[in-house]
Amino acid sequence: MRQVIRTLSLSALTASLLAGTAAYAQDHHHEGEAGNAPWSQADAYYDPQDMAESRNKAQHHAGGQTFWFVMADRFELQFTDDEETGVWEAQGWLGGDINRLFVKTEGEYSLEHDEIEDAEIQALWSRAVSPYWDIQTGLRYDIEPDGKAHGVFGVQGLAPYLFEVDAATFVSDDGDVTARAEVEYEFLLTQRLILQPRVEANFSLQDIPGRGLGSGLTGVDAGMRLRYEIRREFAPYVGVEWQGSFGDTADIIEAAGGDAQGTALVAGIRAWF
Amino acid sequence: MVSRRQFLSTSLQAGLVLGATSVLPAWALPASRGNTGLNALSGNRFDLVIDRFPVSVDGRTALATGVNGTLPAPLLRFREGDEITINVANRLDEDSSIHWHGLLVPFYMDGVPGVSFPGIRPGETFRYKFAVPQNGTYWYHSHSGLQEQLGHYGPIIIDPRDADPVDYDREYILVLSDWSFEGPHRIFKKLKAMSESYNFNHRTVPDFAQDAAEEGFNAAFEQRAMWGGMRMSPRDIADVTGATYHFLINGHATADNWNAVFSAGERVRLRIINASAMTIFNVRIPGLPMTIVQADGLNVQPLEVDEFQMGVAETYDVIVQPQDEKAYAFTAESIDRSGQVVATLGPRPGMRAQAPALRPVPTLTMKDMAMDHGAMDMGGTDMGGGMSMDGTKNDTGMADMDHDMSGHDMQGHDMASMGGGGDVKRGPGVTKLAAMPSGRLDEPGLGLEDVPHRTLRYSQLRSLEPNQDTRAPEREIEIHLTSNMHRYMWSFDGVKFSEVTEPIIFHEGERVRMTMVNDTMMNHPIHLHGMFFDLVNGGGNHLPRKHTVIVKPGEKLSVDISAEHVGDWAFHCHLLYHMHAGMMQVVSVLPSGKTEHSMSHDGHPPRHKTPMQTDGMQDPNIQGHDHHKMGGEH
Incomplete structure (x- = not known):
């Protein structure tokens, strides 16, 4: 069964990446041949080849450009009673209006143990399918703790009432299915002082003993961050985050002598380029 | 002996003086530097050099891209009907161009790379040669990349061949523009990444608290929910704002105080050109009425107002007749009230008028969304009942609104069936169609609805001369101005210029609505090259003829066009970054007797191969061609 899921997910992944490449190429294709030129009356006065080149360029530079974007949404220290953890969550993209290559990464670094405890990176083909929603598919690789690879299928976008949503399902190379959903909202206290509630929920379709996960809702992070946008691109923040584990996952943690719930103070930087 | 400190201080002062007096053409000088009005200089040959050069803007230095080393570029002044030769040398390391905004030149002299010519390559000189059958105030600017934002714009005055119907004692040009010390590509990238990067006028939680106190919690909440439900902001007024822009008059920020002189009782003609990249301005001179005598270069019946809203690329000539020996504040305020620039008109050079305070930020309404009360029942077949809601205080209906809206656009088809946007390509680039667009020609523009003085409405403009072509249009085409603000996508009919596969076809001689x-x-200032819009505003045979028309949010307006000038003509929103994002098309006026198909490659007139060198347009065949066959001028 797991083998089947793995095969399916990997072939789906390959197909989607191929489709992405094709779609990207298609969006960036321009009619170069004068015979297909949408207009060409100036060809009677100037070299048609020069006109063809400038026509392609003019069209490309009015809607066909490629852009990139990098954002560290959370780059923070989390302080609890007994430990300090560095947390990052960043994403970037490269592409046009419709098709983009997304890279997302997040992870945790224990200052106490001076080691990365958790780190993942995703490479996704993202396609705009409606005014506010992108479908994203690709690969996730967990650098820590265990070097697992996952196929990813997700959506990212802006829901009505201006909730930012990022949700994805992951199928690991063991065939384990997990999911994660993040929702953020922004309250403008002033034009620059912004209060951002954020909720992240994680799910697992099955027990994954190697990761201490039970099936069902495994964990929730609910935070509130207050940032000041010195510039729109650069904002330090402080906040608080509640982190809880649920169900069998909580039992596993508690059986190991851990706390299934905790609250952390956070301080960090949000920046984009 | 000069100590180092003294030396530094002296050179700094010199720098400052130099800065404040950075190179300007004579017309753009303030009165404090000897400009007491334009000289009636005329020429028929101009040599222009496009290059990068240092400028001082609002006390800081930067590198501009422009013409002949000045910001703004030199005035080109010539006489109606004269044949003009303009040699344009490109000393940039990238292509450039000059488009003669509003001038009825042969299309291959229109200066739009990829549409009317191939552009001017680095190191090359292109010779423009044309004669135009018109007079008035116009301007010129780059049509390449984002050079316009960097200072590549200047004024044109064409003096009438016969007596000028406008009587004046003194004249000045006021070129309004917006300058940023951020590079234009950086600005565009930021808009693409976060479209509201420059918006610091959002409604905040304290605003909400105030609304709740004034209107009740439910009303205030429903308002917010309605806008939020549609993922829109009622303060989405300008994309690029005073947060990065320094607004300029003739290259001068308010602190630089561009000043002009008058003698009391004189009739002073102000030729005002909005050469901004992105800024729609509200123009007023508190305490001094302005009589509009010309719009977009064409004379209009004199109309006295106290303020008018001016789209990017529009020009207005006004007559002012100051009676008092005092300093008046010529004020150009950004539509989103994020900044303004003030110049001084005074009886003596160097006076500085008191700048008026910035006024409160306006807020968009249901009408801007084109979804007012009547549109709530989405089945609507009988919605033509005219617009009922007005102003900002009307809350009724907003609650219903969000019911209807919130669920719908998840499906991506929400209003296509009811908006009548038949040929709009729906997709990620189009968030909504105007369900119930309205006629708004009788409105003065966003934020001017309630000002306590006289404002210009398009409906009031009347051409001075009777219209030459009063034929009823033979056919009508409908074009939708479409966008996804969130993704910063802008287009016509949902199709970005990069995706256009066929132009809009006109046939020579036809009259099209x-x-x-x-x-x-x-608001989008929409510009069509090579032809004027006869704005259908109820003016009978005195319709104002404009090269650029602001189309307000949720508005539906009509222009009639006489397709006299054969060629491929650019058609676009004159907000630079909207055009750059795709809000552009080409109008192809095909010669009469030809169909679209016969314009294929073999159907062209005999080709005159025209290399891009200085001598390019000296071929006598081509000159003959200009004015008789292609141009169709009279």
Whole structure:
């Protein structure tokens, strides 16, 4: 069964990446041949080849450009009673209006143990399918703790009432299915002082003993961050985050002598380029 | 002996003086530097050099891209009907161009790379040669990349061949523009990444608290929910704002105080050109009425107002007749009230008028969304009942609104069936269609509805001369102005210029009605090259003829066009970054007797191969061609 899921997910992944490449190429294709030129009356006065080149360029530079974007949404220290953890969550993209290559990464670094405890990176083909929603598919690789690879299928976008949503399902190379959903909202206290509630929920379709996960809702992070946008691109923040584990996952943690719930103070930087 | 400190201080002062007096053409000098009005200089040959050069803007230095080393570029002044030769040398390391905005030149002299010519390559000189059958105030600017934002714009005055119907004692040019110390590509990238990067006028939680106190919690909440439900902001007024822009008059920020002199009782003609990249301005001179005598270069019946809203690329000539020996504040305020620039008109050089305070930020309404009360029942077949809601205080209906809206656009088809946007390509680039667009020619523009003085409305403009072509249009085409603000995508009919596969076809000699529907939440100054819009505003045979028309949010307006000038002509929103994002098309006026198909490659007139060198346009065949066959001028 797991083998089947793995095969399916990997072939789906390959197909989607191929489709992405094709779609990207298609969006960036321009009619170069004068015979297909949408207009060409100036060809009677100037070299048609020069006109063809400038026509392609003019069209490309009015809607066909490629852009990139990098954002560290959370780059923070989390302080609890007994430990300090560095947390990052960043994403970037490269592409046009419709098709983009997304890279997302997040992870945790224990200052106490001076080691990365958790780190993942995703490479996704993202396609705009409606005014506010992108479908994203690709690969996730967990650098820590265990070097697992996952196929990813997700959506990212802006829901009505201006909730930012990022949700994805992951199928690991063991065939384990997990999911994660993040929702953020922004309250403008002033034009620059912004209060951002954020909720992240994680799910697992099955027990994954190697990761201490039970099936069902495994964990929730609910935070509130207050940032000041010195510039729109650069904002330090402080906040608080509640982190809880649920169900069998909580039992596993508690059986190991851990706390299934905790609250952390956070301080960090949000920046984009 | 000069100590180092003294030396530094001296050179700094010199720098400052130099800065404040950075190179300007004579017309753009303030009165404090000897400009007491334009000289009636005329020429028929101009040599222009496009290059990068240092400028001082609002006390800081930067590198501009422009013409002949000045910001703004030199005035080109010539006489109606004269044949003009303009040699343009490109000393940039990238292509450049000059487009003669509003001038009825042969299309291959229009200066739009990829549409009317190949552009001017680095190191090359292109010779423009034309004669135009018109007079008035116009301007010129780059049509390449984002050079316009960097200072590549200047004024044109064409003096009438016969007596000028406008009587004046003194004249000045006022070129309004917006300058940023951020590079234009950086600005565009930021808009693409976060479209509201420059918006510091959002409604905040304290605003909400105030609304709740004034209108009750439910009303205030429903308002917010309605806008939030549609993922829109009622303060989405300008994309690029005073947060990065320094607004300029003739290259001068308010602190630099561009000043002009008058003698009391004189009739002073102000030729005002909005050469901004992105800024729609509200123009007023508190305490001094302005009589509009010309719009977009064409004379209009004199109309006295106290303020008018001016789209990017529009020009207005006004007569002012100051009676008092005092300093008046010529004020150009950004439509979103994020900044302004003030110049001084005074009886003596160097006076500085008191700048008026910035006024409160306006807020968009249901009408801007083109979804007012009547549109709530989405089945609507009988919605033509005219617009009922007005102003900002009307809350009724907003609650219903969000019911209907919130669920719908998840399906991506929400209003296509009811908006009448038949040929709009729906997709990620189009968030909504105007369900119920309205006629808004009788409105003065966003934020001017309630000002306590006289404002210009398009409906009031009347051409001075009777219209030459009063034929009824033979056919009508409808064009939708479409966008996704969130993704910063802008287009016509949902198709970006990069995706266009066929132009809009006109046939030589035909009269076409173009009806534009603004599905977006923003004002768009729409410009068609090579032909004037006869704005259908109820003016009978005195319709104002304009090269650029603001289409308000949710507005539906019509212009009639006489397709006299054969060629391929650019058609676009004159907000630079909207055009750059795709809000552009080409209008192809095909020669009469030809069909679209016969214009294929073999159907062209004999080709005159024209290399891009200085001597390019000296071929006598081509000159003959200009004015008789292609241009169709009279």
